[in-house]
Amino acid sequence: MAHMTLAESVLSGDRLALARLLTHVEGDSPEARAALAELFSYSGRAHLVGITGAPGTGKSSLVNQLALHFRKQEKRVAIVAVDPSSPFTGGAVLGDRVRMRDLSGDAGVFIRSMASRGSLGGLAQTTAAMTLVFDAAGFEIVMIETVGAGQNEVNIARLAHTTVVVEAPGLGDDIQAIKAGILEIADVLAINKADRPGVENTEKALRSMLELAHPTRKKFLHHGRPMIADAAAEAADSRLWIPPICRTVATDGKGVEGLAAAIALHAAHLRSTGGWNLRERERLRSEVEALLREALVRRFHAELSGETFESVIQNIFERKLSPWEAVRTLVNDRQA
Amino acid sequence: MTERKIRVLVAKPGLDGHDRGAKVVARALRDAGMEVIYTGLRQTPEMIAEAALQEDVDVVGLSILSGAHMALAPRVLELLKANGQGQVRVFVGGIVPDEDVPRLREMGVSGIYGPGASTEDIIREIRDAIQ
Numbered sequence: 244m245a246h247m248t249l250a251e252s253v254l255s256g257d258r259l260a261l262a263r264l265l266t267h268v269e270g271d272s273p274e275a276r277a278a279l280a281e282l283f284s285y286s287g288r289a290h291l292v293g294i295t296g297a298p299g300t301g302k303s304s305l306v307n308q309l310a311l312h313f314r315k316q317e318k319r320v321a322i323v324a325v326d327p328s329s330p331f332t333g334g335a336v337l338g339d340r341v342r343m344r345d346l347s348g349d350a351g352v353f354i355r356s357m358a359s360r361g362s363l364g365g366l367a368q369t370t371a372a373m374t375l376v377f378d379a380a381g382f383e384i385v386m387i388e389t390v391g392a393g394q395n396e397v398n399i400a401r402l403a404h405t406t407v408v409v410e411a412p413g414l415g416d417d418i419q420a421i422k423a424g425i426l427e428i429a430d431v432l433a434i435n436k437a438d439r440p441g442v443e444n445t446e447k448a449l450r451s452m453l454e455l456a457h458p459t460r461k462k463f464l465h466h467g468r469p470m471i472a473d474a475a476a477e478a479a480d481s482r483l484w485i486p487p488i489c490r491t492v493a494t495d496g497k498g499v500e501g502l503a504a505a506i507a508l509h510a511a512h513l514r515s516t517g518g519w520n521l522r523e524r525e526r527l528r529s530e531v532e533a534l535l536r537e538a539l540v541r542r543f544h545a546e547l548s549g550e551t552f553e554s555v556i557q558n559i560f561e562r563k564l565s566p567w568e569a570v571r572t573l574v575n576d577r578q579a
Numbered sequence: 580m581t582e583r584k585i586r587v588l589v590a591k592p593g594l595d596g597h598d599r600g601a602k603v604v605a606r607a608l609r610d611a612g613m614e615v616i617y618t619g620l621r622q623t624p625e626m627i628a629e630a631a632l633q634e635d636v637d638v639v640g641l642s643i644l645s646g647a648h649m650a651l652a653p654r655v656l657e658l659l660k661a662n663g664q665g666q667v668r669v670f671v672g673g674i675v676p677d678e679d680v681p682r683l684r685e686m687g688v689s690g691i692y693g694p695g696a697s698t699e700d701i702i703r704e705i706r707d708a709i710q
């Protein structure tokens with residue numbers, strides 16, 4: 244046992260090793276990179292599900308209910324709950340676990356809270372690495388909870404195979420969703436707190452926005468094309484995914500089964516249309532590109548003396564040199 | 580690379596029903612730059628140890644107003660140790676009679692704070708304890 248690597252311990256089911264590795268991953272340490280490289284070949288099996296939406300809409304409560312549901316299907320569930328850090332102190336209060344207490348005592352569940360600025364490698368990159376660890380460790384479902392507000396969250400959503408956007412009645416409905424630009428990333432919409440007044444209005448608003456965002460079936464069929472073209476259109480149509488809207492009450496579990504079914508259906512849709520592989524490939528591509536950028540910049544700085552670089556900055560500052568010329572010269576000089 | 584953030588689990592074991600004090604401390608620790616995982620009311624020692632493990636925390640802060648500290652604190656310490664987290668520092672806040680303080684310390688509790696304790700003291704002692 245003593246001579247196992249951290250990655251091997253994680254693969255053997257050691258939960259403490261898993262927790263430690265997640266800490267390394269957050270700190271983007273050399274240990275983390277070595278372990279990730281070791282674990283990579285074991286990844287690629289988990290269904291990554293993003294849960295995002297405005298503060299207080301019931302994301303954590305829904306994650307709790309969904310996890311209970313997936314556990315009934317004997318799937319192992321990991322949860323990454325991301326909360327914002329204080330921009331002033333860098334500290335954070337991470338409170339999502341409060342709503343997930345039903346999951347404690349179950350070895351098939353692992354919950355990890357993360358502060359958005361606690362990560363050194365960029366939030367999306369760190370989250371991706373965290374999900375990779377869980378994936379390799381054999382968790383079949385990995386849920387990622389984020390507060391849907393900014394670019395960070397959109398980037399995290401891109402990481403997921405299926406993104407659930409959680410709305411709740413009485414949030415100023417339509418404006419809320421459009422503002423966050425968040426509807427575009429939704430694969431499934433949950434209207435949580437469906438026990439509250441105003442659900443009808445929220446659903447109506449969402450439906451009309453969805454129709455704008457996803458011109459669908461109607462358009463294809465209204466063109467009155469010949470039979471064959473119609474069949475083709477219909478075939479194409481089946482490749483279209485229109486985000487279903489699910490009403491839920493996360494406090495008592497109502498509607499959660501339907502939501503879980505919609506999530507599973509989306510995964511099946513992605514697999515049958517090739518969308519799964521497409522997403523996977525795109526994700527890996529952007530990951531490699533991010534790493535490449537980072538490595539090239541690091542190498543560049545290693546090869547260039549700090550003084551030279553500072554003198555270039557000084558010249559730019561004095562407006563003797565433009566940033567564009569500077570970069571062109573710097574890069575070309577390196578190649579020469 | 581910046582120094583790794585101090586991660587603290589703040590938990591409220593026992594059956595007494597309010598967590599105002601725990602929340603005040605949680606926010607103070609956040610303002611001191613720490614990452615606080617807040618778990619809410621009525622946590623059993625088992626739930627606390629499990630969360631401490633998953634979150635890989637450096638510190639566990641227990642808020643105990645019920646008077647059950649002599650049962651709860653050692654149980655948490657024991658479970659942490661059993662999980663391989665013997666290095667995690669445990670602090671207790673709440674109403675602890677003077678005569679219990681040395682006994683808790685002996686059991687391995689790193690700091691004990693009454694209702695009047697200043698958050699500055701708590702923050703400093705947490706920082707010192709995990710150096």
Ligand SMILES: Nc1nc2c(ncn2[C@@H]2O[C@H](COP(=O)(O)OP(=O)(O)OP(=O)(O)O)[C@@H](O)[C@H]2O)c(=O)[nH]1
Pocket residue numbers: 297298299300301302303304305339342390435436437438439491492493494495
């Ligand atoms: N009435 C009602 N209340 C709910 C429902 N779901 C969640 N809540 C309550 O809404 C509050 C927020 O729930 P959370 O699950 O913490 O919401 P969240 O979106 O994770 O919140 P943040 O992570 O802080 O953004 C809690 O008090 C929940 O009990 C619901 O379906 N109906």
Ligand SMILES: [Mg+2]
Pocket residue numbers: 302303304338339388
């Ligand atoms: Mg939450």
